Amino acid sequence: EIVLTQSPGTLSLSPGERATLSCRASQSVSSSYLGWYQQKPGQAPRLLIYGASSRATGIPDRFSGSGSGTDFTLTISRLEPEDFAVYYCQQYGRSPLYTFGQGTKLEIK
Amino acid sequence: QVQLQESGPGLVKPSGTLSLTCAVSGGSISSTNWWSWVRQPPGKGLEWIGEIFHSGSTNYNPSLKSRVTISVDKSRTQFSLTLSSVTAADTAVYYCAKSNWNYGTFDYWGQGTLVTVSS
Numbered sequence: 001e002i003v004l005t006q007s008p009g010t011l012s013l014s015p016g017e018r019a020t021l022s023c024r025a026s027q028s029v030s031s032s033y034l035g036w037y038q039q040k041p042g043q044a045p046r047l048l049i050y051g052a053s054s055r056a057t058g059i060p061d062r063f064s065g066s067g068s069g070t071d072f073t074l075t076i077s078r079l080e081p082e083d084f085a086v087y088y089c090q091q092y093g094r095s096p097l098y099t100f101g102q103g104t105k106l107e108i109k
Numbered sequence: 110q111v112q113l114q115e116s117g118p119g120l121v122k123p124s125g126t127l128s129l130t131c132a133v134s135g136g137s138i139s140s141t142n143w144w145s146w147v148r149q150p151p152g153k154g155l156e157w158i159g160e161i162f163h164s165g166s167t168n169y170n171p172s173l174k175s176r177v178t179i180s181v182d183k184s185r186t187q188f189s190l191t192l193s194s195v196t197a198a199d200t201a202v203y204y205c206a207k208s209n210w211n212y213g214t215f216d217y218w219g220q221g222t223l224v225t226v227s228s
Contacts, residue, residue, distance in 0.1 A: 033214075037215075044204055045155065045204075045215070046218075050209060050216070056216065088154065088155055090155075092212070096172070097157065097168050098147075103155075
């Protein structure tokens with residue numbers, strides 16, 4: 001069974017700063033099948049990144065994804081107040097077919 | 110623009126069966142997409158439950174497979190989840206979602222519905 005481990009668990013930053021979130025897989029993941037989501041309280045997750053590095057429709061270009069194999073990164077270049085939320089990575093293909101990381105909470109410092 | 114809407118009882122008794130339906134609008138349930146259920150216990154992370162194709166083919170999370178059934182009703186453009194022998198550990202917000210066929214990511218989500226297992 002594949003496990004996605006996100007770090008850090010909580011990231012405290014100020015608006016305008018750069019955020020770097022990590023997702024490490026216990027087995028190699030195809031870059032085509034790695035995504036990132038943002039979730040705010042009381043809301044459904046929103047797809048940010050698919051295929052490890054492609055932005056979903058309507059996602060600002062301050063969000064970028066990178067990585068391959070077992071190590072993937074979500075970067076937010078300059079934090080806006082609305083970016084403070086929980087972020088999840090997700091893989092497709094290994095068992096179980098879809099797996100999420102445990103999440104990184106991005107909070108205002 | 111695909112829209113998804115979950116519906117079903119918000120309270121289920123222990124050992125009972127949880128049943129939810131997801132209504133699909135703004136797109137065809139018969140398109141080349143898989144339709145999933147994902148759940149999130151209060152204050153915790155996301156867990157994929159299973160998926161269905163319009164043909165009726167299914168895939169389930171091995172951890173839940175013995176208790177889960179997902180079905181599709183193409184005429185009513187909806188798909189459904191049943192989870193049997195529920196316990197308090199099944200208390201969660203249940204989301205339905207559409208996965209992108211090419212990338213295996215969930216590009217459309219319902220708003221979610223909280224199901225509490227309690228007597």
